[in-house]
Amino acid sequence: MMFLVAIIAIVVTMLLILVRALLGPTVYDRILAINLFGTKTVLFVAVLGFLNGRPEFLDLGLIYALINFIGTVTVLKFMQYGDLGWEAASKEKPDV
Amino acid sequence: MTTDIALNIVLLSFMAIVGMAIARLRNLFPVAMLTGLYSLLSASLFTLLDAVDVALTEAAVGAGVTTVLFLATFGLTRAREKPVPRSRTLIGLAVTMLTGAVLVYASLDMPHFGSADTPVQTHPLRDRYLNQMSEEIDVPNAVTAVLGSYRGYDTLGEVVVVFTAGIGVLMLLGVAWHRPRKSDKREQ
Amino acid sequence: MNALIDTASWILLAGGALFSVIGGIGMLRMPDFYTRMHAASVTDTAGMILMLAGLMLQAGLTLVTAKLVFVMLFLLITSPTATHALARAALEDGIEPQVDHDKR
């Protein structure tokens, strides 16, 4: 029952975020929304495991989190540099 | 069971919305992220259907590798979609609808989800796989045991194909990554 | 004892659900990109931590809890990094925040 409440809340949040992803208005709004949606899928998979009584598959959530992070950072790097930023990184002063 | 059905419907409608957004956006950076999101959603759907191994592959390949490949491609081309005349989109729509209809028609031949009299459930090998697996091979997961050992040669062939494809893609993209850039020329 | 843990995890999950939805509403209500980031960070921290903590109480002292801890730690490290990268990219791209006070 309580997992059901959690999963409904996650789905509602996903819907709200999806609306923001569709509205935009800037590219960065969309990327923010999509990144947030990704972390919501991590939560979704975690709660889903408990809802179905098979919580062993949390590795999946871990992988999602990893992929979501890599996806966001690579998109931003490509938007900024046009490639993975190797050239710029070797010239620019390191920005921590 | 009803929650499963409801969640299925919700996930599928999210996927439909994301698909619509992919078709409508012109800037391709968010589109690359949305395709990744689409993969995550379909992976969630696979988890819901208890196909965890497929979900893992879908997440890693669909959301991870594909996104990076898309972006690498944007590095070579432009990241904005060229507007397409309306007549051509209609042709595309027709082709897509036709393919979808054929797929739906084909799926009618498939056994019902979870039914007991399918080859998967009745084949004599199933008992051997499930019962003698722990004695014959020391792999704890049935799917992994079948893929990695009982059908090892089959999987080896698959891996060779995937590996070759990966090398091909890397060669295509890698050649362009190492071409001399404007800044290099200026320094010479 | 069991009932106590159950109640606690109920409260945590419900709290996580509440904060998660509030962050979602904030994503829609806030006026510009930078303020939306603050709303996003509400779902990302409070919603995520409370929900995963609730799940941990349900799982007890098992490997599942260890995995949940890893998921939480990982998200706590990556989500601010991603947010920062996003904010920096937006600023460098010339998206000016609407601010009342600029003390740069």
Next chain:
Amino acid sequence: MRYLLGLIIGAATLWLLLSGVYKPIVLGLGGFSVLFCAYVCHRMGIVDRESVPLHLLARLPLYALWLGGEIAKSNWDVAKRIVLPERRISPTIVRLRAHQSSELGQAIFANSITLTPGTVTVALRSGDAIVHAITEDNATDMEGGDMDQRVRRLERPFGAPARREETP
């Protein structure tokens, strides 16, 4: 060497916790993959004080506890501002000085700022953090420099005397 050892121990712990199957052959494969990864990292030359921050280990729990408290407080605050009907935000941008001596310390500082709802580090360049805050109060809180102090204490080598740091 101690960083390599720390990496191996950390990776092995992670593997053991995630695997859950403790049979000789699986354990052997796990051990092999851990050692192989450690070897590759060693060859790449990325095993150092920054990537394996052993020196933070002792003080990290206390800092995490404090940060958790801050996150709880500011979450409540931001959630109220989102839900209540009238507009209660006054977005502010401030420039903060990050006094940490190492880049890792500055990164921890910036990430802690971003992790607390209501404040986001927008840029971090040569020790200056530009922070976007949702209200002016949040910004003035940040200017108090409490978090800066704490991160500085966190990165101090273990056993070093507690210097009183002067605030500019």
